[in-house]
Amino acid sequence: MKWIIHKKQGGMLIRDYLRIEHAFSRRIIKAIKFEGGEIRVNGEIKKVNEPLAEGDELSIRFPIEKKAAYMNPAAIPLDIVYEDEAILVINKQAGIATIPSLNQNELTIANGVLAYYEQKNIPYTIHIVTRLDRNTSGLLLIAKHRYAHSLLSNSQNAGHIHRKYRAIAEGVLQSKSGSIRTKIGRKEGSIIEREVREDGKEAATNYTVIAEKDTHSLLDIVLETGRTHQIRVHFSSIGHPLAGDDLYGGSTLRIKRQALHCRELAFEHPFTKKELTFQAAMPTDMEALLKNSP
Numbered sequence: 135m136k137w138i139i140h141k142k143q144g145g146m147l148i149r150d151y152l153r154i155e156h157a158f159s160r161r162i163i164k165a166i167k168f169e170g171g172e173i174r175v176n177g178e179i180k181k182v183n184e185p186l187a188e189g190d191e192l193s194i195r196f197p198i199e200k201k202a203a204y205m206n207p208a209a210i211p212l213d214i215v216y217e218d219e220a221i222l223v224i225n226k227q228a229g230i231a232t233i234p235s236l237n238q239n240e241l242t243i244a245n246g247v248l249a250y251y252e253q254k255n256i257p258y259t260i261h262i263v264t265r266l267d268r269n270t271s272g273l274l275l276i277a278k279h280r281y282a283h284s285l286l287s288n289s290q291n292a293g294h295i296h297r298k299y300r301a302i303a304e305g306v307l308q309s310k311s312g313s314i315r316t317k318i319g320r321k322e323g324s325i326i327e328r329e330v331r332e333d334g335k336e337a338a339t340n341y342t343v344i345a346e347k348d349t350h351s352l353l354d355i356v357l358e359t360g361r362t363h364q365i366r367v368h369f370s371s372i373g374h375p376l377a378g379d380d381l382y383g384g385s386t387l388r389i390k391r392q393a394l395h396c397r398e399l400a401f402e403h404p405f406t407k408k409e410l411t412f413q414a415a416m417p418t419d420m421e422a423l424l425k426n427s428p
Contacts, residue, residue, distance in 0.1 A: 136193045144188035170197035201259040210246030222276040225414045231268040272396025285404035295401040299355040302393035303374040311342040314368040330371045347427040
């Protein structure tokens with residue numbers, strides 16, 4: 135990465151310039167210093183405590199990133215919607231986890247991305263920004279290196295990464311649009327299941343019914359918060375579990391996984407600052423469920 139130093143930035147130490155002007159964390163600067171990265175000013179290697187002058191060209195080379203010992207590359211089909219030097223946007227298929235579980239090294243999107251990086255000689259490890267449950271399909275965002283991940287994580291924490299979902303709920307909702315605002319927490323005795331509970335964390339799910347049959351309703355959903363299993367828990371709590379979601383009361387008679395799909399992803403690019411929006415059509419199993427419902 136390269137920048138030209140402007141007049142008002144002249145005299146700043148390299149360390150301060152990176153932190154103030156480009157939101158480099160201490161951890162990232164430390165990695166550049168001690169893990170094989172490189173800082174150059176006008177082509178000459180410099181230390182982070184050296185000053186900059188107006189007109190200088192500052193360049194940064196990030197170190198090669200080491201993958202975790204339990205993360206093994208695996209040849210998994212990836213539907214790459216968008217890619218540049220900083221990010222990947224992938225349309226994830228249902229039935230595959232985003233990352234391995236703690237106790238088992240699985241074939242996941244993360245393993246597939248590592249294999250893709252090896253194939254393309256990309257010297258980084260996996261940095262997932264947005265995750266999806268194993269049986270949820272749709273768009274997810276991956277940062278290619280730790281700096282892009284740091285910026286996107288800040289953006290996500292500030293509520294600037296937006297996702298829209300399509301879901302098929304069982305039954306016909308009385309209110310055709312609304313907001314479900316009930317707290318969600320971990321269910322006692324389970325490390326997986328969540329439930330609506332007073333001591334949980336605030337959660338808000340906004341929805342609109344866009345089509346309905348006698349037995350199912352197609353929903354457009356926008357989240358204000360990102361709690362684990364939020365959409366699934368909220369609709370189950372109002373008596374309309376997602377079709378196929380047997381963990382939360384849905385029937386698997388017509389579809390074998392929760393009928394949930396991340397259809398749109400919008401965010402500001404961490405470097406170009408352009409607003410990017412991506413969309414992914416609803417998968418065939420959800421289309422077939424709607425078509426065949428009474």
